[in-house]
Amino acid sequence: MIVSLIAALTQNRVIGKNNDLPWHLPDDMKYFMNTTKQHHVVMGRKNYESIPEKFRPLPNRKNIVVSRNINFQAPQCIVTDSLEKAMTIANEAGEKELFVIGGAEIYHLAMPLADRLYLTEIAATLEGDTYFPAVDKSKWQEVSRVHHDADNRHLFAFDFVQYQKKN
Numbered sequence: 001m002i003v004s005l006i007a008a009l010t011q012n013r014v015i016g017k018n019n020d021l022p023w024h025l026p027d028d029m030k031y032f033m034n035t036t037k038q039h040h041v042v043m044g045r046k047n048y049e050s051i052p053e054k055f056r057p058l059p060n061r062k063n064i065v066v067s068r069n070i071n072f073q074a075p076q077c078i079v080t081d082s083l084e085k086a087m088t089i090a091n092e093a094g095e096k097e098l099f100v101i102g103g104a105e106i107y108h109l110a111m112p113l114a115d116r117l118y119l120t121e122i123a124a125t126l127e128g129d130t131y132f133p134a135v136d137k138s139k140w141q142e143v144s145r146v147h148h149d150a151d152n153r154h155l156f157a158f159d160f161v162q163y164q165k166k167n
Contacts, residue, residue: 005117017129020050037060042098045072057076107133144162
């Protein structure tokens with residue numbers, strides 16, 4: 001099973017502020033939806049709680065929430081207490097590519113296990129309180145990059161970039 005991390009981040013690696021996204025990029029949301037649909041997605045409890053209730057669980061995906069609180073409830077989601085158990089659940093279900101969708105703590109735990117990174121690299125430096133882990137570019141090969149200019153719907157330019165872990 002391929003383990004992939006998918007995230008949008010600024011030049012200073014911000015991925016969130018006050019349990020929300022500090023930007024509005026509709027085409028990135030569409031990219032996220034299209035890339036992860038029909039797959040298992042793994043998220044931490046705080047990330048799960050940051051998703052507006054009307055979008056929980058994320059549709060057309062098997063949602064797995066990792067929480068240290070064994071009594072945590074996430075309706076219509078699988079709740080487990082470790083990333084390793086989440087990966088086992090997805091693997092045993094026949095998943096071909098598991099997507100880790102955040103937040104910071106889950107990304108940090110998953111980075112050493114990741115095979116692919118799907119990063120929306122936002123051409124901005126913004127304030128935030130949640131960060132994506134540093135990516136050691138010597139360990140990753142960029143395999144695709146698609147640029148998106150700023151426009152009337154997107155305040156910032158950004159690139160959809162895919163990285164593959166080097167052998």
